[in-house]
Structure formats: C-alpha cells, structure tokens
Amino acid sequence: MSKTLFEKIWDSHIVVNEDGRSLLYVDRHLIHEVTSPQAFEGLRLNARKVRRPDLTFATMDHNVPTSDRTLPILDQTSSVQIKALERNCKEFGITLFDIHSPNQGIVHVIGPELGITLPGTTIVCGDSHTSTHGAFGSLAFGIGTSDVEHVLATQCIMMEKPKTFEIKIQGKRKNPHAVTAKDIILSIIRKIGTAGGTGTVIEYRGDTISELTMEQRMTICNMSIEAGARAGLIAPDEKTYQYLKGRKYTPNNYDELVNDWRDNLKTDSGAKFDKSFTLSAENIAPQVSWGTNPAMTDDVTGSVPFPDEYGKGNPEEVKGATKALQYMDLKPGTPIIDIVIDRVFIGSCTNARLEDLIEASKVVKGKKVASKVRAMVVPGSQLVKKNAEEMGLDKIFKDAGFEWRESGCSMCLGMNPDILAAGERCASTSNRNFEGRQGSGGRTHLVSPVMAAAAAINGHFVDVRELDLN
C-alpha cells in the first residue's frame, strides 16, 4: 500500500496500537530549563528514573542572558531554573550543553547542528517549535510538561494519529535573496490561517522546497505550529545527508543509514493526503506582519488593511483585525513601507542560523543603523556565533551599530532581559507577533532577516527586492 512519509515514520515507531491511539517510541528527547523542572520533580516524587538518558539531550536557552556570560545571572528566578536543570541533568545522567558550553544554543538550532536530529526518527521537546526538526524528515512534536515527564519515564508518547496535509510549493522565486524561506512560510500561513493545519502533520513538497538549503527548510518547518499543525515534514534528500555528515553525534554507521533512508524516506507515488494546498512561489513578495497573529501579514508593497476588507464579511475576523490594529497602533491604509520602527531583533529558532546572518550582513555592510533604532543580533547557537565571527560578520554588524549577543531565545519570547518597552515597535525575525510576546505592550512585525536588516538601516520597512543582495 502506498504511504506518505509521515505514515512510514509513524508506523515504524508504534509500540502499542489501539483504535487510532498509539504509543510511539521516541528516538530523541530534547529538554530545556523552562518546561522540564516539574517533569523531573514528578520523576523524583514517584521514584522513577529516566528511561533513556543516552537519548535525552539538554540545553538552556529560553531565559539565559545574552550579555557577558562571565558575569553572574542577575535575574534570580532565571538563575534558579538554570541551576535546577544543571542539577537534574547531573542526577539523572543526561548530557547537558550548559551556558558555558561551546555547543549551547537554542534547542532547535543545536539539534541539527550536532547531528542529534536524524531523518526518519521521532523527536519530542517541551517546546512548540520542535516542528523545526521536520526539515530533516524527522517526525518532531512539541509537547507539554506532563508529556515531557512521560517521555523521560518511558521513552514513549501516547498520541492520536494526526491527519496528513500536503502543501506543495512550486515555481522559481524571482529574487531568492529578497524573497526568503520566511516569506514563503508567512505567505502560506496568511493563506491557510493560524488554524489551517490543526490536527495535521504538514508535508512540504514541490520544486521550490527542493531548491531550499537545509537552513531555509528549517525556517519553513519551524513555523508549521503557527498554522496550528502538530508537525511539519520535508522528505530528506542529498542536501540533508550532506548537512548531517560528520557532525558530533552523527552515528558511526551513517553511510549505511543514508542508503536505507534514500530507499524509504519519501512519500510513495499514489499515497493520499487528507488535505492539500498548492502555492506558486513565483509571485511571492517580501512579507511583513501588521497584526497580532502570523496570518495577519501582507506584502511589503501593500498597506495596513481596513478591517472590513480584511474580514471579508466575517464579523469575527473584522473584530479581530480592529483589535489588532488598535494594539499595533496602526491606521488602515498606511503603506507598509511607511511603518517606522524602534527596535530590530535578528534571532530566534526561526531565523538565527549562519545563512540568516550572512544574508542580513549583506544589507548592513558599510552602513549605519538609523539613529533612533536599537538593533541586536542574537545568534542561534554558540557554534553559529563562532562561525559568524570567523567570517567577520560580527564586525560588520557592530560597525553598523548593532549589538552582537550571546546565543539564546532572547527577545523572541521576552523571558530574559531582552524585551521591548510598552509601545516600542520591532522588526523581528522571530515567529510570533502575539500581544505582549516580546514584552508587555510591545509591537512585533514578523519579517525575514534581510527585511529586519533593511529596516534597521532605514528606520522603516523597504522593498528589499530593490537592494543589491548578490
């Protein structure tokens, strides 16, 4: 019988199956300081061990400061969480990349970078952006803390089988340096909505996806959760196998595994998806979000919408857009390029890998950040930071007036000191423009790294297709 890639991975991990409810084996469990403390506490209370500490990897990313790490952590509650993770990993025998490790970083950046993420595997993590790992053909689910505890104790997760959703993206982008993977995924969410993928695993397919680099594919899969999906998947190919070769945790029998993956890890021709959506990449423009969820996005050449037009007669949508514009302090009809910004954040598990920084640096090189703008770059991991510094990218950003920080989640979710003040407007390469996400009263515009960089230099959004990015 023809199967989708999702069905193949799902079926090969079933431990117990009962009427569509499955106990699935988990190949890799990634943990961080924020969603794990109660899970470890639960283990202790019940005198349980971690079933497979060798398949469990930890780092600290959500609340770590991105300033000088030789200094003590001033926020006491963050410090307590960080110390708890150190203690828990030590007690339960789990590998930890701590704040001083050269491998520390955002959990979804370091998984692939260290070769922990592998095609055909199941990965879980107490973080919704676990979908990122799907870029490698890994079935990766974000889970809550009870499930984290369950996986620590049993190395299994109990789930109902999600539906399958094919998203096909075809055609060549006219200017791939200006129209990035971020613009593709924002376009998709804009079309299918924030609940368009609810209860499904999305498989991204088509020639546009094949052409993307691994880092770009990660940006796409990362935001699957913003469309409500349980996971996002891209079938592995030669780029995938090349990327993972020779990394720290890449298995010794890698070539053998690749041969097997080549034969098996793809959707069979004739396999049926529960749902399908097709998008042409040819006419995608650079995207800028204007509202308070990722679907509230428009082309950079567009304008802030009138709620009535945006809602197309649906009163709930009209109300939603009206409230969003109120929060964002934007007037309908304002051209997107006239929106003036105060802050720029280049970072997060969506867009803080080396290529993102390279692309942004092209815009910044030899220029200065606009006088009223405060801009920062937060590399996704210590390895990304080191590689970028070896290329001299830190100097390009610092010379232009950007702050160059240590790695972590930082201003994506406002858990550490990197936050927006109330009323501040930010061009951000992160994934969520929810109210208060980057700081209470802060206003977020989701954009690509090149758009964020261009906004930093110009003080407002610009059509980055007009820049020389080659």
Added chain:
Amino acid sequence: MKGSVIKYERDNIDTDVILPGPYLKIHDYAELAKHAMEGLDKDFHKRVKPGDFIVAGKNFGCGSSREHAPIALSYSGVKAVLALSFARIFYRNAVDGAFLLPIEIDESAYHDISDGDSLEVDISKNEIKNLTKNKVYKMKPFPELIGKIIEAGGLFNYKP
C-alpha cells in the same frame, strides 16, 4: 459541574496572553494563577471565581507548548474552557494533568452564551445547560484518547 461564564469574544487567544512569558519562571501554581489571562484581561484574577467557565472563539490556546497556561487557569478556579476550537498542544496539556476540560462548542452555543450566564456541564451526556437562559446545547464529544485521559483523571492514571 456548575459555574458562571467569563466570555471573551475573540479568536486565537494564545498562550502568551493566557500566561505571559516572564511568568514561566514561577513554579508556585497559586502564584502563577495570579497572572492568568494577564495579557488580555488584567482584571481576570479579581473577577474569576472557583468553578467558572471561560467561553471563547476559535483556536483557543494557540502558540507555545507551555503547560503553565492550563495550570494558571486551573489554579485560578477555571474548571473548563468552552471554545469553538482549540490548538492541539493546549488541548492535550489541559487534560494531561487533569487541569481543566477543553470543551468544543458550536457557533450557535457560542453566540447564545453571554458573560455571567450560569452553566451546568455534563460530559457524560455531552450536554451544556444554560441555567440563566434555560437552554440546552450539545458539546462536541471528546476524541477517544482525550476522553480516556479525562476519565482516568490525567495521563499518569491512564492505562491503555
């Protein structure tokens, strides 16, 4: 289960407004509860009473996987959220620790129920009685796994 309604006529109520990021460092659940819904309604903590129900629109709980979101609502006294639909991680988190019931309702019930109405929820009959308006609505039955976890009283009590 009886209680009164706090209604938010809004879709996409995300976990960042249900429990803003800075509070994810709090481990004391009673303290977490003080910040429930703070991103959307600063008075929620003063307004909510034990046994209350939240009624909301589509895609409730979208965003992050933080279990702190259902925990904060639960420790505020909220027994159930009645919404047009739920984001899936929140939906599961709500029942895993037996924090609250995520109940899907249809458009007519959603529009009919007003802030302050008294409701009686009976999940054995998939029924919601509006005691204020003297009406009865159907709730969508729970999917099998969710129903079984609820029945067991949480994930760790559930034996497949």
